[in-house]
Amino acid sequence: MIILSGRDLIEVLRAEIAVNAVKEAFKLYSERRILQPPRVVLDIKGNWWGIMPSSTDKSFVAKIVSVIEENKNRGLPSVQGFVVLMSPDTGETLAIMDGSILTAIRTSAASILSTEISINSRNIGNLGVIGAGTEAYYHVKLSLEYFKIQKLFITARKNHIELARKFGAEATDLETLLKNSDVVFATTSSITPVVLGKYLKDDFHVSSIGAHTPNAREVDDDTILKIRSYIVDSMEAVANETGDYIIPKQRGMLNNKLVAEIGEIINKNIKIERPSLFKTVGIAAEDNVTAYIAYQEAIKRGIGTNVSI
Incomplete structure (x- = not known):
């Protein structure tokens, strides 16, 4: 399993790659080839929180994300979260990555x-x-x-x-x-x-x-x-x-x-x-395909931190 930081995602998701990723995501979504149940939305302390799962033949992805406007006064991004990428075949966790940067890029x-x-x-x-x-x-x-x-x-x-x-x-x-x-x-x-x-x-x-x-x-x-x-x-x-x-x-x-x-x-x-x-x-389809492509690029280029759990 690898950890992809925000800096890692910036490196692997250049504009051309990111645009192609969301293009593929929208195509698959329109063809109903992505399993994407409705996201779970919670109000926690007056702030928006979402849990967004999705799966394709190649990847299962779950994103947990929050939008906390008060973070601007704390010097923090208003959008916070992380993404988990898993194999739909074995259930193995392939990567955990910064959700706020992935969201911003996609x-x-x-x-x-x-x-x-x-x-x-x-x-x-x-x-x-x-x-x-x-x-x-x-x-x-x-x-x-x-x-x-x-x-x-x-x-x-x-x-x-x-x-x-x-x-x-x-x-x-x-x-x-x-x-x-x-x-x-x-x-x-x-x-x-x-x-x-x-x-x-x-x-x-x-x-x-x-x-x-x-x-x-x-x-x-x-x-x-x-x-x-x-x-x-x-x-x-x-x-x-x-x-x-x-x-x-x-x-x-x-x-x-x-x-x-x-x-x-x-x-x-x-x-x-x-x-x-x-x-x-x-939509979760964007996170899924973008996360999977980021993972592929990271593996190909040796980017990210390898960890075992």
């Missing part, structure tokens, strides 16, 4: 994949990232590896100036970012919209990874009205977990739009019409 890779599918190019124009936490950091890091970007904008309630400085981006206000970005990644914990359609261009792609409860919104109605394609990671998951899908659906705002899972779009080669939105709440 979520960023999903946003990148949705963008490439929508834009149909790696030259995406101006990118705007809303947020300055761990997810924002990895969205920027992997995007700079994967895409050709003309200009990078970052905004947040705080800390975005420091993040922008790290990557040579422009720290700006929300309105300026939305008006000037061709692609927007919303990576916030806000329960009220930060993606405001009145400021967006006529042609855009948005990936929204926040708003994980039925009443929370990261994207406003004006944005929903503008889009022509609404892409999701899992129809079942978004229909139960995020106000960004539940509320517009109840209001009839998704009628006459393409609404489809990203895996189905890939498998059936469905053409995306922009403006477009990708809504992801994260």
Whole structure:
């Protein structure tokens, strides 16, 4: 068994590998070739905790993850967790790995994949990232590896100036970012919209990874009205977990739009019409395939710490 630290995962999950991993995960999920029971969600001391099991022919994975916003004041990532990878044939534990970094990388890779599918190019124009936490950091890091970007904008309630400085981006206000970005990644914990359609261009792609409860919104109605394609990671998951899908659906705002899972779009080669939105709440399939590929890469390259239990 090997232990893969966050640093190990950063080394083995370069952007290209991570994007290919989530692409495979979404394809398998759409084909119903991943066993993925509903995640167990707990409220512990007012914080969100999830237990996410899944299995394929090659791997069984369980992730335990928490989202604790107060951690920002403690100098800790708000997302904490770990992933266990086991053999579905023998039951052996193959690897234990950092769950917060794995989550950040696979979520960023999903946003990148949705963008490439929508834009149909790696030259995406101006990118705007809303947020300055761990997810924002990895969205920027992997995007700079994967895409050709003309200009990078970052905004947040705080800390975005420091993040922008790290990557040579422009720290700006929300309105300026939305008006000037061709692609927007919303990576916030806000329960009220930060993606405001009145400021967006006529042609855009948005990936929204926040708003994980039925009443929370990261994207406003004006944005929903503008889009022509609404892409999701899992129809079942978004229909139960995020106000960004539940509320517009109840209001009839998704009628006459393409609404489809990203895996189905890939498998059936469905053409995306922009403006477009990708809504992801994260599914266990992403963790499973990404963890398995990280393990394979680590073994091949001799990365990780070998332990016995």
